[in-house]
Amino acid sequence: MDEKISRLINMAVSQINAGMVIIDSDRNIIFWNRFMQIHSGIAEGDIEGKNLFELFPDLKGSGIEKKIDSVFLLKNLAFTSWEYRPYLFKFANTHSVIGAEEWMQQDCTFSPLIDEAGTVTHICLSVFDSTNTATYQNKLLRASSSLIKQRNKLATINQKLEEAQNQLLQSEKMAAVGQLAAGVAHEINNPVGYVNSNISTLESYLDELMQMLAAYEACEPALDESSELTKAMMLTKETIDLDYLKEDLVNLIKESKEGLDRVKKILQDLKDFSHVDESDWQFSDLHKGLDSTLNVVSNEIKYKAEVVKHYGDIPEIKCLSSQINQVFMNLLVNAAHAIESHGTITITTNIEGEGISIAIEDTGSGIPEDKLPRIFEPFFTTKPVGSGTGLGLSLSYNIIHKHDGKITVKSEPGKGTKFQVWLPHNPPEQPIQ
Amino acid sequence: MMQIKEQFNEDRRDALQEVVNIAMGQAGDSLAKLFSTFVELSIPKFHLCDVTELNQELSKNAAYAEKITILRQPFSGQLRGEGIAIFNNNGVSELANLMGYEGEVTSNNEREMLLDVCSILIGACLNGVTSQLEIALSYTAPTIISQNTTVNEFFNPESIQWRYAMIMEIRLTLEQYDFKSNVLLFLSEDSFPPLIDKLDQMLEEI
Numbered sequence: 001m002d003e004k005i006s007r008l009i010n011m012a013v014s015q016i017n018a019g020m021v022i023i024d025s026d027r028n029i030i031f032w033n034r035f036m037q038i039h040s041g042i043a044e045g046d047i048e049g050k051n052l053f054e055l056f057p058d059l060k061g062s063g064i065e066k067k068i069d070s071v072f073l074l075k076n077l078a079f080t081s082w083e084y085r086p087y088l089f090k091f092a093n094t095h096s097v098i099g100a101e102e103w104m105q106q107d108c109t110f111s112p113l114i115d116e117a118g119t120v121t122h123i124c125l126s127v128f129d130s131t132n133t134a135t136y137q138n139k140l141l142r143a144s145s146s147l148i149k150q151r152n153k154l155a156t157i158n159q160k161l162e163e164a165q166n167q168l169l170q171s172e173k174m175a176a177v178g179q180l181a182a183g184v185a186h187e188i189n190n191p192v193g194y195v196n197s198n199i200s201t202l203e204s205y206l207d208e209l210m211q212m213l214a215a216y217e218a219c220e221p222a223l224d225e226s227s228e229l230t231k232a233m234m235l236t237k238e239t240i241d242l243d244y245l246k247e248d249l250v251n252l253i254k255e256s257k258e259g260l261d262r263v264k265k266i267l268q269d270l271k272d273f274s275h276v277d278e279s280d281w282q283f284s285d286l287h288k289g290l291d292s293t294l295n296v297v298s299n300e301i302k303y304k305a306e307v308v309k310h311y312g313d314i315p316e317i318k319c320l321s322s323q324i325n326q327v328f329m330n331l332l333v334n335a336a337h338a339i340e341s342h343g344t345i346t347i348t349t350n351i352e353g354e355g356i357s358i359a360i361e362d363t364g365s366g367i368p369e370d371k372l373p374r375i376f377e378p379f380f381t382t383k384p385v386g387s388g389t390g391l392g393l394s395l396s397y398n399i400i401h402k403h404d405g406k407i408t409v410k411s412e413p414g415k416g417t418k419f420q421v422w423l424p425h426n427p428p429e430q431p432i433q
Numbered sequence: 434m435m436q437i438k439e440q441f442n443e444d445r446r447d448a449l450q451e452v453v454n455i456a457m458g459q460a461g462d463s464l465a466k467l468f469s470t471f472v473e474l475s476i477p478k479f480h481l482c483d484v485t486e487l488n489q490e491l492s493k494n495a496a497y498a499e500k501i502t503i504l505r506q507p508f509s510g511q512l513r514g515e516g517i518a519i520f521n522n523n524g525v526s527e528l529a530n531l532m533g534y535e536g537e538v539t540s541n542n543e544r545e546m547l548l549d550v551c552s553i554l555i556g557a558c559l560n561g562v563t564s565q566l567e568i569a570l571s572y573t574a575p576t577i578i579s580q581n582t583t584v585n586e587f588f589n590p591e592s593i594q595w596r597y598a599m600i601m602e603i604r605l606t607l608e609q610y611d612f613k614s615n616v617l618l619f620l621s622e623d624s625f626p627p628l629i630d631k632l633d634q635m636l637e638e639i
Contacts, residue, residue: 061535063542066467067549073463076556079574084545109574118564 019089019106019127022113025120027052027068036127039091039104056089064088071110072120078110082130083137094131105134163394170395174326185270192267196260203253210246269295281429283316286324286356290347293328297336301345304336305362310348314356318426323399327407330392331360331419338364338417355405355424366413375409403427438481440629446479448632453477456561457603464557468531468607475604477558482598490600503582504551506575508559511568511627514598514620516555520547522581524612531610544577551575554616558603566631599625 013020014034022031032047042055053060062085067078080088082105091104107130113122223230269292294307301307335345343363350357367375374380376397400407404427411417441449457474464472482490506516529538529546538546552575563570601618620628 061533063529063532063534063546063549066533070467070549070553070556073467074460074553074557075560076553077572077574078549078552080545081548081574081576084541084548107574 018129019125021052021125021127023052023068023123023125025072025122029055030122036089040089058090059088067110068123071112071123075112075114075120077112080106080108082107082134086134088125088127094129101131101135101138104129105131167395167398174395175322178322181270185267188263189267192260192263196257196264199253199256199260203257206249206253213246266295268292281318281320283318284321285316286314286319286349286358286423287311289321289325290328290349290358293325293332297329297332300333301336304339305343305345308344308346310346312348312350314349314351315425317356317423318429319403319423320399324403324423327396327399327421328358328360330396331421334392335360335362335364335417335419338362338366340365343416352422355422358421358423359418360421361416361418363416366415366417367409367411368413372409372411376407440625441481444636445629445632448636449479449628450477452562452565452632452635453558453601455565456558459561460557464553464605467553470531470607470609473606473608475602478602480600480602482600487598487600500581500583502547502577503579504547504575504577506551506555507573508555508570509573510570511631512563512570512620512624514618514624516551516559516575517617517619518547518551518554518575519615519617520550521613524607524610527610528607528612531607548575548577550614554603554605554614555618558601558616558618566628566635568627568631598622 016033017035019035019039020031020033021029021036024030028049028051029047030049032042032044037043047055053065067080070076071078086101087103087106088108089104089106091106093101094104107128109126109128111124111126112120113124115121223233225231290309290311294301332345339345339362345363346359346361348359348361371380376393380394397407400421400423403423405421405423407422408420409417410420454476457477461472461474464474480490500522502520502522504518504520506518508514508516525543525547526538528550529543532546532549534542534546552572555575556572559570562568599618599620601616601620603616603618605614605616606612
């Protein structure tokens with residue numbers, strides 16, 4: 001080659017802004033360009049003939065020996081990347097004033113130098129400064145990981161919002177049902193009122209009529225039996241079966257009054273249950289709430305289970321009674337649904353600590369152990385599609401929580417489930433939803 | 434496609450197979466020396482396929498059904514393409530020790546080691562071919578393109594720019610280490626004419 005070009009190439013190798021190291025087959029360094037001298041502080045004269053691994057002991061046992069072996073054996077290229085190995089040679093950062101990386105980040109390539117016979121005699125190691133790229137890349141990584149964190153946080157918040165919204169919806173639905181019930185109760189109350197009053201009047205009139213009839217009957221022996229009028233009267237008396245009629249009339253009135261009493265009771269229960277007129281925190285009797293709820297849901301329960309009450313001597317507690325009744329209703333309906341053919345629902349109330357405990361226990365199918373931790377989750381339901389919203393227990397949980405109370409569950413598949421609610425006697429008032 | 438298939442007639446295919454077999458023999462020898470263990474290299478299989486069929490083609494291989502790590506090394510010059518190395522995730526830390534990473538093997542060590550092995554395998558496969566056919570190639574540093582993925586997730590036709598690719602499939606097994614790797618060499622369409630020329634030259638010399 002032209003001597004001039006050869007001199008230029010030497011100059012270029014010396015001046016190129018990348019490290020260049022030539023290693024012989026004994027892994028001794030035989031060349032070390034200006035870039036390497038400047039960054040390592042080791043002059044070319046001081047490295048000549050020295051072993052790469054003796055000069056840089058950190059490189060031992062880190063896979064570099066095999067990389068070099070592979071280049072000698074297979075004539076392929078070997079690489080290191082700053083991403084997985086920040087540097088091969090520990091050089092001070094080139095971006096010393098404004099920079100985040102402490103050491104120069106390097107991308108390195110091991111290339112084979114092959115003689116005419118096709119044998120690899122030396123290896124050329126080139127070292128490129130990738131500090132700038134690495135700094136930006138690392139910044140980007142940090143930024144994107146913080147973005148991911150924020151996104152996950154937002155997703156959690158969104159989910160919570162959605163749950164809250166659904167519970168609100170359910171709670172509003174319940175309130176609307178309550179209001180409707182109260183409205184219907186109010187509307188029915190009036191006609192039932194005058195029917196009731198009329199029946200009472202009717203009863204007293206009837207009583208008087210009976211007295212009158214008795215007086216007429218007392219006259220019967222004095223009548224002329226052969227008279228046509230008397231014959232007609234006796235025939236009528238026989239045809240209408242007066243004796244039975246007298247007896248039955250009394251019964252009919254009595255039964256009608258009983259029926260009206262039941263209607264009045266149901267109306268009162270509906271009012272008590274919905275508590276439209278008392279949606280504030282008030283001291284109330286839980287037994288009354290339980291009983292009115294039992295009446296409201298009696299249709300769901302009466303063919304399924306016998307209700308056994310073990311009511312203790314408990315004081316009134318401060319609560320939002322309409323909401324507490326909703327909880328009772330959910331628990332009672334769930335208990336009835338859990339019973340396949342016929343069973344028992346036991347309600348027990350007691351004083352416990354600074355509050356009251358209410359246990360509702362059924363002899364139903366129970367909840368499998370793996371599902372137990374999830375039953376208070378919104379939308380979790382074991383009922384067939386369409387029959388449960390999966391919100392009842394979640395709503396109950398929140399209501400009890402709002403009362404500073406506790407709701408716990410114990411269940412044994414095949415034997416039954418026991419929900420235990422504990423409510424404090426006088427909890428701090430929380431805003432009504 | 435038909436045209437390209439016709440260009441790769443039986444003579445040319447046989448010639449390429451021969452070249453590749455010799456290359457693999459040499460590579461197997463060198464790899465055994467490097468790893469100091471018995472290395473089993475399969476006889477390379479060729480597929481010439483449309484990219485849309487690639488997925489289907491690759492899915493036939495049961496080895497690609499599991500979760501895998503995919504690396505690639507581009508090469509350019511008279512032949513242009515990318516070498517794709519697929520590793521199953523077994524025996525990686527043992528292999529790292531075999532490759533001279535001592536002590537506790539970090540995930541970065543493992544990744545660098547897989548890159549080393551990718552470069553070694555692709556280099557070993559291609560160097561043997563290029564030296565026989567006197568083709569000059571240059572290589573770019575390999576990169577990990579996907580970890581814990583499946584072939585179906587990775588090779589979708591939208592992500593591949595070439596319409597046709599010649600795929601050379603080589604399987605490497607290190608028996609002692611339960612380590613398996615498949616190397617796919619993708620040649621771009623525009624690499625076919627120079628490759629055919631070189632094969633014809635070789636056929637004439639015989």
